[in-house]
Amino acid sequence: MHDVLVVGAGCAGMRAAIEAHDSGACVAVISKLHPTRSHSGAAEGGINAALGNSAEDSPETHAFDTVKGSDYLGDQDAIEILTAEAPGDIYQLEHWGCVFSRNAEGRLAQRPFGAAGSPRTVYAADITGHVLIQVLYEQLQRRMDGGLEVLEEYFAFRLVIEDGRCTGVICWDLLNGGVKLVTGRAVILATGGVGRLYRATTNAYACTGDGMAMALRAGVPLKDIEFMQFHPTTMYPSGILITEGCRGEGGYLLNKDGERFMQHYAPNALELASRDVVSRSETTEIEAGRGINGSVLLDLRHLGAEKIRTKLPGSRELAMTYASVDPIYEPIPVRPGAHYHMGGVETDNWGATGVEGLYASGEVACVSVHGANRLGGNSLMETITFGRRSGKAAAEYAQGAPSPNGHGEAARADAETWVRSLLDNTEGERPWQIRDELGQTMLENFGVFRYADKMDRQLGVLTGLRERYERGIVIEDKGEVFNSDLTQAIELGYLLDIADCMLQAGIARRESRGAHSRPGDYPDRDDEQFLKHSISTWSDEGPVLSNRDVRMTKWEPMERTY
Amino acid sequence: MNVGLKIWRYNASTGDRALREYEVDVSDEATLLDTLDAVKDRVDGSLAYRKSCRMMICGSCGMRVDGGAVLACKVRIADITAGGRVPVVSAMGNLPIVKDLVVDMDPFWAKMRAVQPYLTPRYDQALERENVVPQQQMDVIHKESLCINCGCCVSECNSMESDPDFLGPAALAKGFRFVGDPREGAVPERLDRYSAEHGLWDCTRCYFCNERCPKGVDPRDAIAKLGAEAMRHGIDSDMAAKHAKWFVVSAKTTGWLRETELVPKTQGVVKAIKEIKFAMSLLPKGKVPSPFPPHVAAEVHESRELYDLVKQQDRGGALGIVQGEKALSRIEHGHDGSGGERHPYGEGSFATPYLPGQGPEDDPNVVALLETAPSARTAVSDTAAAPLLPAVSDTADGNAGTPVSDTSGEDTKA
Numbered sequence: 016m017h018d019v020l021v022v023g024a025g026c027a028g029m030r031a032a033i034e035a036h037d038s039g040a041c042v043a044v045i046s047k048l049h050p051t052r053s054h055s056g057a058a059e060g061g062i063n064a065a066l067g068n069s070a071e072d073s074p075e076t077h078a079f080d081t082v083k084g085s086d087y088l089g090d091q092d093a094i095e096i097l098t099a100e101a102p103g104d105i106y107q108l109e110h111w112g113c114v115f116s117r118n119a120e121g122r123l124a125q126r127p128f129g130a131a132g133s134p135r136t137v138y139a140a141d142i143t144g145h146v147l148i149q150v151l152y153e154q155l156q157r158r159m160d161g162g163l164e165v166l167e168e169y170f171a172f173r174l175v176i177e178d179g180r181c182t183g184v185i186c187w188d189l190l191n192g193g194v195k196l197v198t199g200r201a202v203i204l205a206t207g208g209v210g211r212l213y214r215a216t217t218n219a220y221a222c223t224g225d226g227m228a229m230a231l232r233a234g235v236p237l238k239d240i241e242f243m244q245f246h247p248t249t250m251y252p253s254g255i256l257i258t259e260g261c262r263g264e265g266g267y268l269l270n271k272d273g274e275r276f277m278q279h280y281a282p283n284a285l286e287l288a289s290r291d292v293v294s295r296s297e298t299t300e301i302e303a304g305r306g307i308n309g310s311v312l313l314d315l316r317h318l319g320a321e322k323i324r325t326k327l328p329g330s331r332e333l334a335m336t337y338a339s340v341d342p343i344y345e346p347i348p349v350r351p352g353a354h355y356h357m358g359g360v361e362t363d364n365w366g367a368t369g370v371e372g373l374y375a376s377g378e379v380a381c382v383s384v385h386g387a388n389r390l391g392g393n394s395l396m397e398t399i400t401f402g403r404r405s406g407k408a409a410a411e412y413a414q415g416a417p418s419p420n421g422h423g424e425a426a427r428a429d430a431e432t433w434v435r436s437l438l439d440n441t442e443g444e445r446p447w448q449i450r451d452e453l454g455q456t457m458l459e460n461f462g463v464f465r466y467a468d469k470m471d472r473q474l475g476v477l478t479g480l481r482e483r484y485e486r487g488i489v490i491e492d493k494g495e496v497f498n499s500d501l502t503q504a505i506e507l508g509y510l511l512d513i514a515d516c517m518l519q520a521g522i523a524r525r526e527s528r529g530a531h532s533r534p535g536d537y538p539d540r541d542d543e544q545f546l547k548h549s550i551s552t553w554s555d556e557g558p559v560l561s562n563r564d565v566r567m568t569k570w571e572p573m574e575r576t577y
Numbered sequence: 578m579n580v581g582l583k584i585w586r587y588n589a590s591t592g593d594r595a596l597r598e599y600e601v602d603v604s605d606e607a608t609l610l611d612t613l614d615a616v617k618d619r620v621d622g623s624l625a626y627r628k629s630c631r632m633m634i635c636g637s638c639g640m641r642v643d644g645g646a647v648l649a650c651k652v653r654i655a656d657i658t659a660g661g662r663v664p665v666v667s668a669m670g671n672l673p674i675v676k677d678l679v680v681d682m683d684p685f686w687a688k689m690r691a692v693q694p695y696l697t698p699r700y701d702q703a704l705e706r707e708n709v710v711p712q713q714q715m716d717v718i719h720k721e722s723l724c725i726n727c728g729c730c731v732s733e734c735n736s737m738e739s740d741p742d743f744l745g746p747a748a749l750a751k752g753f754r755f756v757g758d759p760r761e762g763a764v765p766e767r768l769d770r771y772s773a774e775h776g777l778w779d780c781t782r783c784y785f786c787n788e789r790c791p792k793g794v795d796p797r798d799a800i801a802k803l804g805a806e807a808m809r810h811g812i813d814s815d816m817a818a819k820h821a822k823w824f825v826v827s828a829k830t831t832g833w834l835r836e837t838e839l840v841p842k843t844q845g846v847v848k849a850i851k852e853i854k855f856a857m858s859l860l861p862k863g864k865v866p867s868p869f870p871p872h873v874a875a876e877v878h879e880s881r882e883l884y885d886l887v888k889q890q891d892r893g894g895a896l897g898i899v900q901g902e903k904a905l906s907r908i909e910h911g912h913d914g915s916g917g918e919r920h921p922y923g924e925g926s927f928a929t930p931y932l933p934g935q936g937p938e939d940d941p942n943v944v945a946l947l948e949t950a951p952s953a954r955t956a957v958s959d960t961a962a963a964p965l966l967p968a969v970s971d972t973a974d975g976n977a978g979t980p981v982s983d984t985s986g987e988d989t990k991a
Contacts, residue, residue, distance in 0.1 A: 048629055048635070049726075051636065052627075052630075056635055105707075110707075111695075112695065112696030112755075112758065112761075115707075116712065117711065121709040122706075123707050124712075142723070153694050153695040153696070156694055157695040159690070219631065220631065252606060255632045269928075273928030276933070278932050314927070316922065333633070336651060337632070343919075344919050344920070344926065345921075346927050445622065447619075489622075491623055492625075496589045496590065497675055497679045498625075500617070
């Protein structure tokens with residue numbers, strides 16, 4: 016039996032596992048992918064910490080930018096923790112060997128990013144997530160020599176809750192087959208986001224909200240789940256991410272005429288306004304007929320070949336491979352695409368959730384440091400800082416917690432019966448039809464702009480899709496070995512659960528704040544009624560919504576312009 | 578677009594292996610991975626393959642197309658099915674197959690762990706600030722740090738095919754990532770470890786790993802750099818190291834490779850004596866030149882100067898390895914790497930950018946729509962060359978009017 020189980024092995028999961036191990040706990044990491052396959056590795060532009068290496072900066076400025084960027088929905092005490100502890104966490108990564116880019120003095124280079132008052136984004140060209148994943152896995156392997164265990168290609172699909180306490184995880188063993196129970200005194204969820212809810216997304220196939228849905232079904236509340244960030248520069252047609260670093264290095268956004276349209280919407284920050292603002296501006300341009308193929312253009316030509324090759328080589332490779340465009344000579348067609356979930360499993364500042372022994376960190380969690388809109392570069396930092404904090408807290412809790420009562424085996428048997436019934440079903444449709452319809456309709460009806468009639472329509476769509484899903488879907492693979500047909504069918508159920516919560520919370524939030532924009536009926540922010548977190552819990556009848564106050568420290572809500 | 582492909586299916590429980598043909602409808606820009614998704618969704622849900630990011634960074638979808646390793650998400654299906662070709666897709670080589678296109682990666686990760694894949698800091702862990710390291714020094718390990726652990730290099734490794742215990746290109750490239758890191762404190766120990774049996778000297782230099790790496794890591798170059806660093810540190814007891822050393826001595830002294838001396842210098846006198854019978858059989862064919870008097874090349878001064886230059890520039894180790902072609906230059910869009918002029922703002926290029934109020938405007942409605950009122954809007958003209966805003970960048974490369982020349986090979990860093 017382990018002290019701490021970490022579910023998910025991206026940046027947050029690995030950082031949590033390392034910290035828990037170093038705090039003396041016996042740790043197992045459970046991941047449906049090999050750790051370096053995690054989607055943190057696809058992060059490109061960078062990670063924010065007020066090091067002040069490029070210009071004057073401070074954690075306070077970083078905190079203010081984040082609070083303002085969140086449209087005042089972020090919890091200010093959590094944001095202050097993040098910005099104060101970020102520099103130390105970055106130095107730790109550097110000392111572990113992280114291959115960050117350097118400035119002329121040989122210190123960590125920092126680039127400008129959207130809505131940031133100072134160039135504070137530490138980076139490694141445009142493969143920052145990749146180098147973080149690599150250095151964290153290096154450190155994980157070091158600790159594997161010291162007893163840390165990694166159960167890779169284990170698909171976690173249920174939490175074991177006994178006497179109101181989380182004591183384990185039930186998994187499908189992908190390589191060997193079979194429903195397995197892994198028991199622990201504490202569990203940290205670090206399973207990432209749910210971008211796969213949308214047809215146009217930067218997210219990997221693996222980003223299906225597993226942890227959010229498992230927690231929800233185990234009675235843990237989700238917070239601010241209606242806030243999905245649409246990244247302004249995802250490539251047409253694939254949805255693949257082109258980093259904000261392109262604009263940080265000076266890239267332009269153009270409409271079909273070559274006009275830098277951002278001047279109309281954010282006259283000071285232009286292309287480097289916050290992401291919600293830029294995504295709305297692009298959508299307005301496209302809907303007004305000033306796009307090309309439903310896209311606008313990201314123009315890097317003026318940066319010159321040398322800068323593109325050294326600072327943005329990965330973006331160039333992606334553009335050439337997936338859009339047949341070489342950004343040295345041609346602009347890249349881009350449009351907003353689902354990118355990051357500000358909302359998630361509600362936690363305190365140490366990652367603890369409402370259920371004893373259950374923690375969460377990274378995108379799956381909502382502390383909240385991002386509020387209604389995340390700033391680019393803040394989520395990688397969150398994975399490290401809050402990953403570390405949750406690892407420490409879970410280890411401390413676990414080392415003082417009694418052993419579980421042994422209810423896990425019954426839960427496992429129950430889960431096995433359910434999986435077998437899924438596999439045995441031969442009546443119904445293939446899950447991909449439901450998956451594709453879900454992705455298409457979420458984009459149409461719950462995207463960058465949200466309208467009352469479209470949201471109502473989407474509620475109906477979701478009811479229909481759920482009925483079809485529950486009526487029975489056909490898993491064609493009946494085997495035990497690497498049955499991804501089975502795991503993808505289970506993931507689809509997660510997507511449906513999260514979509515229900517998002518729609519309910521979105522309809523109830525009758526204002527426009529951050530990524531939740533209702534130009535048709537509630538175009539303004541309404542602090543009087545809605546300076547509150549949405550809290551979603553699950554009941555037999557579906558999601559139930561309530562509110563929670565935002566934790567404020569020193570910043571009063573102000574009008575937000577860029 | 579209708580495409581056909583054949584897939585080697587493998588069922589672990591029965592041991593059955595069969596080549597199946599599939600036909601699916603996919604979009605023109607679909608990748609091989611998209612095509613496999615279409616097969617799995619619509620034709621046979623039991624098809625197994627790994628996938629995740631679909632953007633060449635997670636390293637999940639390594640597999641073979643027509644016998645060579647690729648990332649499925651990087652390959653356009655139109656390119657491999659052009660002219661009605663039906664490509665054959667199979668699992669990667671040199672790793673046991675689990676099911677269909679899924680291989681057991683455990684041997685791969687075990688070798689990775691065998692190179693001690695984490696930094697051994699040479700500094701005290703003074704966490705107050707970062708280590709100060711010039712970018713130039715970090716560039717030494719730039720290519721190796723691009724590795725996404727997909728296994729394509731290992732799949733194609735000829736040495737590993739004959740010796741499954743060979744550490745292999747991925748693990749050795751990871752090894753160089755630490756050996757070349759200025760922050761690493763255990764370089765000699767690493768070189769010692771990597772020089773042991775099944776280590777860096779067992780590479781046959783077939784260059785398949787360089788050829789097949791989808792990220793431009795060029796593992797063979799990393800292995801060469803490790804070898805050079807090992808020799809620089811005097812870690813040269815392996816036969817292959819002695820062989821290389823003698824090459825240098827021979828070239829420096831006489832400008833020729835003196836084969837007759839090569840054998841005893843490489844294998845030692847005792848072993849060389851055992852080879853005498855073999856040598857005798859080569860003698861009549863002129864393959865064993867007499868060592869006395871040594872045959873000195875007429876232009877021997879050239880090879881001596883080269884030797885001195887390397888010494889003088891202190892390029893005896895990794896820095897002396899001339900790197901292979903950078904992968905990115907191989908995918909130059911619109912280039913075959915052989916030249917040709919392109920211009921970012923030339924004829925047929927997209928319009929030159931302008932700020933509202935400073936350039937052409939063809940839609941008067943914009944004004945009303947945006948509730949802004951730029952005072953002077955000029956009539957539209959396709960060819961109007963509005964002044965470009967000063968770039969935020971510090972480079973003048975891309976300014977209008979500056980032709981950008983051929984780019985092949987520019988990414989190479991020595």
